[in-house]
Amino acid sequence: MTPEEFRKAGHELIDWIADYRQRIDSYPVRAQVTPGEVHRKLPDSPPSQSESLDALITDLENIVVPGITQVQHPMHYGWFPSNAALASVLGDITSSGLGTLGISWESCPALTEVEEVVCDWMRQLAGLSDSWQGTIHDTASTACLTALLVARERLSEFSEFGGGLQGLNKPLIVYTTEQAHTSVVKAAMLAGFGQLNIRQISTDPQTYAMSADVLQRTMADDVDKGYIPAVVVASLGSTGVVTFDPVDEVVDIAAQHGAWVHADAAMAGTAMMLPECRDLFKGIEGADSISWNPHKWMGTILDTSLFYVRDPRTLVHVMSTNPSYLRSSVDGDVTQYRDWGIPLGRRFRALKLWFHLRLDGPEAICERLRRDLDNAKWLERQVSTTDNWKVVAPVRLQTICIRHEPPGLEGEALDAHTLTWVNAINESGKAFLSASVLDGRWMVRVSIGVESTTRDHVKALWELLQATALEKLV
């Protein structure tokens, strides 16, 4: 395809995307397709000849779009917000259009240096001190694995250069809680620690936050047994109920053993942009690494996961490679992001953030975040003051965990009721919510924060919740 053909097709596509974004609220929120339905509509074999863009657009309309759960829909309250702000989409389009290659500073100096700059801008916007240096990973799962690998190496005297984890005789131990994202346990298992060496520290029964006392005692116990406390993953805004582990106490306890502290603020990190929310993160400056995803609530399109460390030298020591075919004369003077993570090659991801911050501006972004917090407070008030409805966990930010608890319904019957009404809403396509288990019982998470979600949408949701829960009670 020539640049001129691209120009024509590109204009057509931009119009299609703008139209699509304009009519998002006309689609069902959850995709209504059955397993295999999209697959079956596509040819089993690859095309042999080239086709027209029109054929592609027709298939996008008829096959792809019906298979999309509309996370940009104002009535999407599932999982966490996954905004793809159009300003950041323009940055992503620029990255695609430029077609750069990020395998070393030399392969695209601008890719490296714009990333340095926007990571530092984000640090400033989050109110973090200048002792942090950042990079962009694809997801918080990868960031967490990276943190655990660096921690593993620091606490094993860099065993990777010797016999590896299999050469150790004192097991390294990982600490987290059951409220932590499952990617934490997955990362610990992939990093080779072993499930038996992961301690699920118990949480406060009211707040669901990690108990610092239990962490303290568990670490001391492990030391007595001859084990090595290696790393604590503190959840700052957990996935289920958005609880905040007491990172200030965690860092003090970890410091007694030289253990690494990784602060997983994947969704909630965005709240650091609001000074009035920073108390929730008290003590984060003492952590060793932080991850947070502008690609969630803040709205820079996926995949934009920030990963900050206070000591890049250790990170680079663990991750570095320097093959002859990638050496250049400037190696000592520049940042080589290939040594800050797992993949060698990277896209020009920084453009998404650069465009988002410059075109929308941090002020407007923060204003929207405050709107979402107000909407969450409003909904919390409705739920907590309405008979038979209950807010089941403290509301820290924009996610409200609720249950409809009609008299006489308990235990499994209550679970069945919860799943029935939430599934009915999700199947209707009118709104989408995630159910989740808390203290062994299903509850429903209302995670507010889609860019287009206004107070009216939240009001409409609250009416829908009440009507559906009552209707399904029969």
Next chain:
Amino acid sequence: MTPEEFRKAGHELIDWIADYRQRIDSYPVRAQVTPGEVHRKLPDSPPSQSESLDALITDLENIVVPGITQVQHPMHYGWFPSNAALASVLGDITSSGLGTLGISWESCPALTEVEEVVCDWMRQLAGLSDSWQGTIHDTASTACLTALLVARERLSEFSEFGGGLQGLNKPLIVYTTEQAHTSVVKAAMLAGFGQLNIRQISTDPQTYAMSADVLQRTMADDVDKGYIPAVVVASLGSTGVVTFDPVDEVVDIAAQHGAWVHADAAMAGTAMMLPECRDLFKGIEGADSISWNPHKWMGTILDTSLFYVRDPRTLVHVMSTNPSYLRSSVDGDVTQYRDWGIPLGRRFRALKLWFHLRLDGPEAICERLRRDLDNAKWLERQVSTTDNWKVVAPVRLQTICIRHEPPGLEGEALDAHTLTWVNAINESGKAFLSASVLDGRWMVRVSIGVESTTRDHVKALWELLQATALEKLV
């Protein structure tokens, strides 16, 4: 930003990208900026207010573009081709525009099922049997790490569910060669095997391919010592000289010990699309996993790294997570790609391949690949029949490893000469080549395969090589 504002800005940006792509050959190939130059031109602090797209485009022109090494330039012969075919760029733009979220089948059924379909199309185009199932990773580095993790678990009776790698008493051993990409050693170290447990199997002095005899003996030795041969990474098209390890023999030897075989065909995998090249991959059907990157020679824009396994159940067993907040009623009936790799969330990457294959068509893609092979043969003939020039490794595909060896120059003096002339070319901005070390001596890789590189460009390169090498000889 509203959809209407996006429409306007999007059109402007498409024109800018088309113009940029049209004038790529007017830029120096290697970015001419010094370390920190791009960084210093950008403000230290984030903007507080929103800015206009025009301000962004001005900065793209004046700050970003001069900081790009133009890997889409027809005179780019460095590293490996890193094409970003405009047909695939349109797919990437669609992915950005849709703003979907890939964390489960339910979060975007189309994302999952189009990925299933295009991975199978690519399998067919590569002539692989239907016993392979694929997914798209970001890079071959990540694919290799994933393969090593699954291998580690299979050969350790799934130690991740017990004491992890630190609970083993028999070390697991990894086998590869010095010609393998550095990401292999990096992945083995990150997977916890330890550098001491990586065996660099010696290679044939003529072909640089892994010696099957040495592999056989080394594995037997390790077994005698009580170690466990866990995984062989066979390079099918290595990075330095594009050599092919004898994967047919490797799989037979590995099978004697139940070891995993990962076939790393990152660049060269594209050659499987040409039936006349498939002999190079003889035996690949016996491997356990394969990675290859359409984002290199084939030209689907970064990041598009295919990862195929013959036994997805083991992969999923090692990688799976199933938190309550991601469960849905269809879990057993659908593919959950989050369980096929490290990150939980994914972009709609399949669209890049879908657009590329449908808009350009496999026929045209294969025609271009054959053109590149012809160009490489032509250059090989020139170099090998010209006095004082030498092709230093067998040419298997589109990469030619060469040296200018004037009489009397040997050892370090020859190295100095090689680095002088190649650096002179790179600094001139007229062409870009990578130097690499082979048998302890620097040589220069000419890796042909940029979409826009014609025979005339290769002829111009050959003239430039000769002129510069002679000029720098003084």
